[in-house]
Amino acid sequence: MPVLFSRACEYALRALFEMARQEEQESWTVQELAQRTHTPAPFLAKTFQSLVKGDILTSTKGRSGGFAFARRPDQILLMEVVAIIDGPALVENCALGLPTCGDRNPCPFHQNWKEIRTSIVSILRSETLAQSSLAHKLGRRPMRKSTKPKISPGRPRTS
Amino acid sequence: MPVLFSRACEYALRALFEMARQEEQESWTVQELAQRTHTPAPFLAKTFQSLVKGDILTSTKGRSGGFAFARRPDQILLMEVVAIIDGPALVENCALGLPTCGDRNPCPFHQNWKEIRTSIVSILRSETLAQSSLAHKLGRRPMRKSTKPKISPGRPRTS
DNA sequence: ACTTTTTCGGATTTTTTTATCTTATTTATT
DNA sequence: AATAAATAAGATAAAAAAATCCGAAAAAGT
Numbered sequence: 001m002p003v004l005f006s007r008a009c010e011y012a013l014r015a016l017f018e019m020a021r022q023e024e025q026e027s028w029t030v031q032e033l034a035q036r037t038h039t040p041a042p043f044l045a046k047t048f049q050s051l052v053k054g055d056i057l058t059s060t061k062g063r064s065g066g067f068a069f070a071r072r073p074d075q076i077l078l079m080e081v082v083a084i085i086d087g088p089a090l091v092e093n094c095a096l097g098l099p100t101c102g103d104r105n106p107c108p109f110h111q112n113w114k115e116i117r118t119s120i121v122s123i124l125r126s127e128t129l130a131q132s133s134l135a136h137k138l139g140r141r142p143m144r145k146s147t148k149p150k151i152s153p154g155r156p157r158t159s
Numbered sequence: 160m161p162v163l164f165s166r167a168c169e170y171a172l173r174a175l176f177e178m179a180r181q182e183e184q185e186s187w188t189v190q191e192l193a194q195r196t197h198t199p200a201p202f203l204a205k206t207f208q209s210l211v212k213g214d215i216l217t218s219t220k221g222r223s224g225g226f227a228f229a230r231r232p233d234q235i236l237l238m239e240v241v242a243i244i245d246g247p248a249l250v251e252n253c254a255l256g257l258p259t260c261g262d263r264n265p266c267p268f269h270q271n272w273k274e275i276r277t278s279i280v281s282i283l284r285s286e287t288l289a290q291s292s293l294a295h296k297l298g299r300r301p302m303r304k305s306t307k308p309k310i311s312p313g314r315p316r317t318s
Numbered sequence: 319a320c321t322t323t324t325t326c327g328g329a330t331t332t333t334t335t336t337a338t339c340t341t342a343t344t345t346a347t348t
Numbered sequence: 349a350a351t352a353a354a355t356a357a358g359a360t361a362a363a364a365a366a367a368t369c370c371g372a373a374a375a376a377g378t
Contacts, residue, residue, distance in 0.1 A: 005254065006335080006336090008336080010255045012335085015264075029353090029354065030355080032290075039203070040337060040338080042335065042337065042338055045356090048355090049355085059354095059355060060355080061354060062344045064344090065354045078268075095164065096169050097161060097166070098173070107173075107176075107295070109172065109176075113163070115282065116279050116282060117352045131269060135267065143216070163367080185328090188324070190324090190326080201369075204325075205325090205327090205368095208325080208326070209327095220325045220373070220374040220375060221325080221373090222374090223377095224375070243356095258348065292360080
């Protein structure tokens with residue numbers, strides 16, 4: 001039912017984007033993030049643990065503990081997060097599930113999938129958490145009533 | 160664990176490509192297809208039923224029965240098959256699972272996913288079963304008989 | 319008619335994914 | 349010290365997906 005990422009990955013990205021959006025807050029509890037991003041807290045906590053192991057986050061226990069970025073969010077590629085949580089399937093597997101499919105022995109969908117995958121991978125490998133959440137912040141317009149639309153910020157991609 | 164399509168859809172496509180590859184054979188039993196494409200027969204049979212309802216296949220019961228194309232495979236878009244089996248999620252859903260995400264209220268990944276999805280959809284909407292299996296037939300090299308295979312089989316390979 | 323072979327359709331089982339629960343540990347505050 | 353608040357980690361439960369099973373119906377061959 002999920003469309004590109006597993007649920008765990010969807011939730012993690014939602015929470016990470018929320019964190020990146022407010023860099024001034026450095027430590028976050030799972031409760032806080034779960035509420036803000038509408039994700040099940042215990043599940044989010046679980047997947048956050050693997051992000052700690054994967055050197056995306058740090059965690060501190062205890063009363064004023066929580067999770068924080070291990071690196072600045074402009075140094076974290078989306079691909080890293082996805083790879084940690086969903087593994088290499090997205091990059092390695094055949095779209096028809098054939099274990100022997102490859103350039104030497106392509107399935108009928110091989111070339112098509114290769115093209116799609118290139119698009120996916122090139123985005124995930126070039127986009128950082130900071131970029132995505134910045135674009136989100138800027139791109140979202142306050143919905144003014146102006147008869148003439150101003151120049152929209154468009155897509156601030158650093159490309 | 161599947162990467163773009165559900166298992167049911169992967170299996171169905173494998174079987175449909177196999178059928179399209181040999182247009183001279185018009186009727187196929189599930190057993191035959193399942194064996195050739197290494198898919199679980201009862202499961203394939205189940206999903207084939209929905210393709211009959213979806214006007215991709217016809218079925219005839221009884222002794223010399225089986226499944227056949229309802230239309231010529233050059234008139235069947237991959238997107239039709241995917242839509243019947245996996246539904247509209249691929250085209251409609253947010254990549255982060257947010258029900259309210261849309262152009263007016265985009266999630267941080269919205270523009271990226273839109274771009275990826277465009278690539279997916281444009282391929283699935285332009286490619287027919289016949290095209291894919293023809294490309295496959297022609298593209299596949301005749302695999303000559305060598306006493307020593309250079310690459311070991313069995314290990315999934317990327318690109 | 320009877321048997322065989324096939325799809326049909328529902329029910330059921332198994333497996334995987336998703337979600338929660340529980341206990342332990344850590345740390346700040348009182 | 350005691351308490352409260354937080355993550356850690358393993359166990360468990362629930363839900364969904366994948367796979368199987370079974371009785372029925374249909375059609376061809378004997």
